[in-house]
Amino acid sequence: MKYPDHVRIIDVGPRDGLQNEKQPVPAEIKVELVHQLQAAGLREIEVTSYVSPKWVPQMADNHDVMAGITRQPGVRYSVLTPNLKGWEAAVPDKPDEIVVFGAASEAFSQKNINCSIAESIERFAPVVEAALAAGVAVRGAMSCTVGCPYEGEVAPGRVAYLAALMKGIGVERVDVADTIGVGTPLKVQRAIEAALQHYDIDHVSGHFHDTYGQALSNTLAALELGVWNFQSSVAGLGGCPYAKGATGNVATEDLVYLLHGMGIATGIDLDALVDAGAFISGHLGRKPQSRVAVALLNKRAG
Numbered sequence: 334m335k336y337p338d339h340v341r342i343i344d345v346g347p348r349d350g351l352q353n354e355k356q357p358v359p360a361e362i363k364v365e366l367v368h369q370l371q372a373a374g375l376r377e378i379e380v381t382s383y384v385s386p387k388w389v390p391q392m393a394d395n396h397d398v399m400a401g402i403t404r405q406p407g408v409r410y411s412v413l414t415p416n417l418k419g420w421e422a423a424v425p426d427k428p429d430e431i432v433v434f435g436a437a438s439e440a441f442s443q444k445n446i447n448c449s450i451a452e453s454i455e456r457f458a459p460v461v462e463a464a465l466a467a468g469v470a471v472r473g474a475m476s477c478t479v480g481c482p483y484e485g486e487v488a489p490g491r492v493a494y495l496a497a498l499m500k501g502i503g504v505e506r507v508d509v510a511d512t513i514g515v516g517t518p519l520k521v522q523r524a525i526e527a528a529l530q531h532y533d534i535d536h537v538s539g540h541f542h543d544t545y546g547q548a549l550s551n552t553l554a555a556l557e558l559g560v561w562n563f564q565s566s567v568a569g570l571g572g573c574p575y576a577k578g579a580t581g582n583v584a585t586e587d588l589v590y591l592l593h594g595m596g597i598a599t600g601i602d603l604d605a606l607v608d609a610g611a612f613i614s615g616h617l618g619r620k621p622q623s624r625v626a627v628a629l630l631n632k633r634a635g
């Protein structure tokens with residue numbers, strides 16, 4: 334089996350990871366987390382979202398967080414923008430990339446962004462057009478590509494349908510997200526292959542939540558298809574407010590350990606990453622949800 338020789342990781346911890354935290358996390362803590370992630374070698378960080386503060390109160394400090402970051406050359410800072418209002422709010426904060434986020438399941442689209450899949454594409458189209466015209470990169474997150482908390486199993490054809498719509502409005506690359514972490518390797522491969530009907534391998538990423546402990550297996554399955562872009566969350570932070578019971582993304586520490594163990598380069602310093610995870614977990618008053626981080630922290634403690 335030939336695996337990619339390097340992988341690009343987007344750490345989504347500051348956004349996906351923290352959006353569902355019940356306790357308010359101060360903007361300066363989020364900023365420090367971004368700083369620690371970039372110091373650890375992350376070159377793509379999903380920082381925040383420009384969504385309704387009534388829907389996701391934790392992201393209401395988007396301007397403060399973006400303004401607080403000391404940008405490092407070569408790092409891409411991305412933000413979620415579901416509609417023109419979100420895009421217009423994000424523009425002064427100069428994101429490098431915006432993310433429109435749709436779902437392969439109709440029910441999840443309604444619960445998450447209050448509109449059908451077709452309506453979501455109508456909302457995204459002017460956002461994508463404006464971003465591309467402004468020289469801002471555009472990614473499309475595709476939620477529930479394997480399973481949906483409301484509809485159950487999601488057929489690969491639904492993923493292909495959404496990917497085609499994303500491509501049609503100019504979205505440059507897409508994330509195949511297993512939002513509730515129900516996927517297993519072969520199902521995840523079918524979802525990725527569906528996205529690959531419309532995007533090439535360099536423009537499809539894997540975004541796996543670890544609810545059922547399958548995320549690393551699913552990562553390996555994606556690597557076997559040649560996928561080399563992944564999203565993960567430092568310390569395994571996370572969960573989606575509209576996917577009850579879903580736990581965090583695969584922990585970046587676990588992903589990096591897997592990849593380095595396979596001889597796949599990431600550019601990330603695992604020790605510094607563990608420090609970043611310990612920092613945010615300490616703030617939240619719990620241990621990192623990363624087996625690798627806990628093992629390495631125990632080893633350090635002797």
Ligand SMILES: CC(C)(COP(=O)([O-])OP(=O)([O-])OC[C@H]1O[C@@H](n2cnc3c(N)ncnc32)[C@H](O)[C@@H]1OP(=O)([O-])[O-])[C@@H](O)C(=O)NCCC(=O)NCCSC(=O)C[C@@](C)(O)CC(=O)[O-]
Pocket residue numbers: 349352382383384385386388389415416418419420422434445446447448474475476477510511512540573574575
């Ligand atoms: C999308 C909307 C806004 C539509 O919500 P809506 O109610 O359909 O929108 P609306 O246009 O009718 O506006 C209603 C109110 O929201 C305001 N509003 C409207 N747009 C914005 C905006 N951009 N920023 C701030 N405020 C906004 C608007 O001004 C108005 O305020 P009011 O008059 O009631 O005071 C809403 O449904 C929403 O905010 N949903 C939250 C979605 C979200 O953030 N979900 C979590 C992220 S997705 C995810 O985690 C999955 C992912 C990406 O990680 C991948 C995976 O694992 O699956």
